[in-house]
Amino acid sequence: MVALSACAAPEDVEGPGGEDSEATxxxxxxxxxxGTYYPLGGExxxxxxxxIEDVEVSTFATGASVQNLRSLEGETEDDEGTQADQSQLIMAVNGVAMQARESAGPFADQPLGSPDDIRALGNIYxxxxxxxxGADSDIESIADLEGMNVEIGPPxxxxxxxxxxxxxxxGLDPESDINAYDSTFGDAAxxxxxGTxxxxxxxxxxxxxGIVQVSASNEVRLLPIDGAESESLIADDPSYSPLTIDxxxxNGQDEDVVTLTQWATLYTTSALDEQLAYDLVRVMYEEAGEIGHDVGGQVQLDTAIDGLGxxxxxxxxxxxxxxxxxxD
Incomplete structure (x- = not known):
């Protein structure tokens, strides 16, 4: 699924159909x-x-959103610790991209060099x-995670x-109130x-x-994120909105659960050629029906520009x- 090709920044080669190169x-x-980004991104x-004529796109695995936004400005490490070239296209959570734009959150101490140069191409899912x-766990709320071993995602x-x-x-301090682990979700599942x-x-x-796989042999439940805590999160970060999981x-999740959602969004910078950006967006939505991944049906034009801030x-x-x- 992953396009295997040589990698060069678009400014290093002539555009599609150019005299000096056969491909961008x-x-x-x-x-x-x-996770979802890697296989979906490959497709x-x-x-x-x-x-797209004379365009070749390759992918590489990373730690996802924060790392990807940094990769727009220069070299970064892939998830194996190997130096990877600068990326021209990235997948990132819209809320994290907003933090990068504002030099907030994980970008407060190490802001991007040109946060105003981030450009959105469109939402993916x-x-x-x-x-x-676990379905038989005594944990009923996020607040009950105090003192527990909790996977919170890769740095x-x-x-x-x-x-x-x-x-x-x-009301929980991630540094002191839980025992935090930072595995990828596959390992976390x-x-x-x-029971680790x-x-x-x-x-x-x-x-x-990942959840489907683990629930096949171990029934699971999802914890709700709702009420005053959810309202506070949405007020502080407009990239969030409520969503109900049926x-x-x-397996084991019998009741509807209210949680929060953001968007996986495709980003680039102002350096990307305008016609190339147009073609990338057009093809992603026009050919979405060819995506075999489970979320392919969620790549929809009518939600393409929701929550971009x-x-x-x-x-x-x-x-x-x-x-x-x-x-308009």
Whole structure:
């Protein structure tokens, strides 16, 4: 699924059809191999490579949102610790991108060099916070996680950023009130299944393959994120909105559960060619039906620009949305 190609920044080669090069090579920074970003990003990259003349897109695995936003400005490490070239396209949680734009949260001490240069291309799918415990656990609320072993996501991931916000909203200090672990969700699900940890946070698609897998042999429940704590989080961070996960989504989860969602969004910088940006966005939505991943059906034009906040659309994407009637 992953497009395998040589990697070069678009400014290093002539554009599609140019005299000096037969192709433009782009890199898409995704996420950990156990999450949704990596396999989904591979399929989207292949769509682009197959449907845009003289464009080749490759992907690489990363720690996800925070790391990906940094990769727009220079070299970064992939999830194996190997130096990877600068990426021209990234997948990131919209709330984390807003923090990067504002030099807040994980970017407060080490802000991006040019946070105003981030450009949105469009939403990919809803990023739903799912806090998983065993079905027979005594844990009924986020507040009950005090003193527990809790997977909060890899450092720099959107999951980790949101998990810390949520724990603090429930009066828990992530540094001292829980025993925090930072595995990818695939490993976190395994640890939950074998009882090594008591709960696992994950910003994931619904249904999430990792949760489906662990619930096949160990019934699970999802903890609600609602009430005053949810209202406070939404007031502080407009990238959040409430979402209900239907009962029966996972083995052991019999009741509907209210939680929070953000968006997995495609970002770039102002340096990306306008026509290329237009074509990337057009193909992602027009060919979404070819995506085999479970969340392929959630890549929808009518939600493409929801929750972008004050991050500007790339002019090429903006032109496409105007043609589609989403913008005036």
């Amino acid at each position: 090579f782009l890199q898409l920074a995704t996420g950990s191999t156990g 989207i990259a292949q769509l682009w490579s197959d449907n 809803p990023e739903v916070m799912q806090v998983v415990v 720099g991931s959107g999951t980790e950023v949101a998990a810390r916000q949520i724990l603090e909203a429930y 395994t640890a939950l299944g074998d 940890v008591d709960a696992a946070f994950g910003i994931l698609s619904v249904p999430a393959a 009962g029966g989504t996972y 004050d991050i500007e659309l790339h002019p090429g994407a903006e032109r496409f949305y105007q043609e589609q009637g989403l913008l």
